[in-house]
Amino acid sequence: MFRKNIIFLLAFVMLLGFTNSVLAARGSAEVTITPAQDAFSSEDSVLVNVAITNPNKNTIRILRWYTPFDGVKEDLFAVTVNGKAVEYTGADYKRPAPTDKDYITLKAGETLETTIDLAGFYDFSESGYYQISYNAEGLNIFSKETNLLAAEDSLFSKGVQVWVSGRETKVQTPPVENVAGSTGFTGCTSTRQTQLLTARDNAYNYSVNSLNYLNTGTVGPRYTTWFGTYTSSRYSTVRTHFSAITSAMNTASVTFNCNCTDSAYAYVYSNQPYTIYLCNAFWSAPATGTDSKAGTLVHEMSHFNVVAGTGDYAYGQTAAKRLAQTNPKRAVNNADSHEYFAENTPNQN
Numbered sequence: 555m556f557r558k559n560i561i562f563l564l565a566f567v568m569l570l571g572f573t574n575s576v577l578a579a580r581g582s583a584e585v586t587i588t589p590a591q592d593a594f595s596s597e598d599s600v601l602v603n604v605a606i607t608n609p610n611k612n613t614i615r616i617l618r619w620y621t622p623f624d625g626v627k628e629d630l631f632a633v634t635v636n637g638k639a640v641e642y643t644g645a646d647y648k649r650p651a652p653t654d655k656d657y658i659t660l661k662a663g664e665t666l667e668t669t670i671d672l673a674g675f676y677d678f679s680e681s682g683y684y685q686i687s688y689n690a691e692g693l694n695i696f697s698k699e700t701n702l703l704a705a706e707d708s709l710f711s712k713g714v715q716v717w718v719s720g721r722e723t724k725v726q727t728p729p730v731e732n733v734a735g736s737t738g739f740t741g742c743t744s745t746r747q748t749q750l751l752t753a754r755d756n757a758y759n760y761s762v763n764s765l766n767y768l769n770t771g772t773v774g775p776r777y778t779t780w781f782g783t784y785t786s787s788r789y790s791t792v793r794t795h796f797s798a799i800t801s802a803m804n805t806a807s808v809t810f811n812c813n814c815t816d817s818a819y820a821y822v823y824s825n826q827p828y829t830i831y832l833c834n835a836f837w838s839a840p841a842t843g844t845d846s847k848a849g850t851l852v853h854e855m856s857h858f859n860v861v862a863g864t865g866d867y868a869y870g871q872t873a874a875k876r877l878a879q880t881n882p883k884r885a886v887n888n889a890d891s892h893e894y895f896a897e898n899t900p901n902q903n
Contacts, residue, residue: 582696583616583660584609585688585711590669596721600678604688605667606709608660615657615697619649620690620709622668623658626675627821628866630709632689633672635718636682644675646857647821648850648889650835651870652694673721681720687713692866693873735805742812746837749847750810754803756841756848757855760896761800768793776902779875780895782882791886792895795862799852799892802828802861819850827858844871844899853893864889 583606590601604622608614619628626644633640660666672678672686688711695707737754739747767776773784781792806828814821814833821831830851840846856864867888868877874894878885885891 582610583607583614583709585709587686587688587711587714589686589714589716591716593717594719596719599671600673600676600684600716600718601669601671602686602714603667603669604711605665606660607665608662611662613659613661615659616709617652617692617695618656618658619647619652620692620695621658621666622670623666626670628690630688630690631672631676632685632687632713633676634685635678635680640684641677641825641859642675643677643823643825645821645831646824646854646866646889647816648819648853648866648893649869650819650845651873678718679720679722681718684716684718685713686716687711693868693876735803736807738807738809740809740811740813742810746812746832747810749837749841750832752841753847753851754808756846757851757896758800758803760842760848760852761796761803763898764896765793765796765800768796772903774903776895776898778878779902780878780891781885782878785882788882788886792892795856795864795886795892796896798861799855802855802858803851819845820854822854822857824857824859824863827860828855830854842897844894844897846897849893849897852896853889856889856892862892863887864892866890 586605586607588603588605590603591598594600606616606621618624620630622630627647629642629644629646631642633642658666678684688709690709692707695709737751739750742750768789771789773789777789777792778784781788808828808830811829811831814831816833817835818833819835819839820833822829836847836850839850842848856862864887867881867884868874869890871890871894874885874888874890877888878891
């Protein structure tokens with residue numbers, strides 16, 4: 555018995571050491587935000603300096619999408635005013651799974667910093683004391699390899715408080731109209747217009763199929779792969795999401811904008827239904843199947859606040875599957891999880 559205990563203890567210590575070395579390899583970072591001033595008038599830009607430092611003895615790599623160094627392209631900050639959450643008005647992207655080129659490198663002790671005008675990305679229409687902190691969470695922030703022993707990565711800062719006088723928001727939410735589903739185009743060639751009409755039709759079919767699955771109450775591998783362990787509340791949430799996605803895909807007045815030259819698939823502004831911006835990766839994607847044109851439209855439609863208000867917590871099938879295992883509550887609000895459920899490739903019941 556004594557020998558068995560010793561063996562177990564040694565195995566545990568080795569596993570603990572392996573786990574710690576894995577997590578150390580993934581890295582961590584310190585984030586500091588500093589406002590340009592303590593109070594901002596209604597005419598001022600709400601400027602904050604963001605500094606990300608590598609406190610480790612080794613070099614770390616950080617997924618650029620969760621940093622502000624190419625501009626704010628995700629909901630990276632937690633902003634509240636008078637105790638209420640402030641709406642993020644920036645873009646929500648669909649991207650391919652990250653590759654090496656999507657990571658920035660910080661040597662031991664190195665700091666990168668930039669200044670951001672938060673008024674371009676958050677609603678500062680109300681006067682009051684704003685609490686602001688950096689608050690980015692997602693899989694693979696520090697490594698493109700999904701590690702089974704690691705939970706979600708995060709980049710957090712301590713909060714700061716500033717006074718901001720209310721101003722007209724730079725992005726206004728357009729009215730939602732219950733009209734028959736017309737399709738408009740901006741900067742799209744006739745060939746691309748044809749592709750987009752087909753993509754919308756396929757996306758609608760995907761949505762109908764998904765909703766039919768959920769309306770029958772089925773809880774098979776198709777559901778659990780992308781949304782995790784069943785609970786009635788989470789299942790109801792997903793069903794509500796696909797009901798709204800199906801309705802919007804069928805009846806909303808959608809505008810497709812083809813002027814984006816980013817390497818992403820597409821993006822939207824969640825408070826501006828129903829304009830979808832198509833980027834470079836979209837045009838080389840297959841019509842249907844994994845990371846398809848049709849699936850991309852389901853992803854982007856789910857982002858709109860008036861539809862499902864999803865976020866981007868994991869990109870790519872591998873990360874989305876892992877999210878379903880580790881955080882099903884987050885998975886039911888992840889846009890790629892909705893896309894992969896709708897595309898259903900490989901086919902599951």
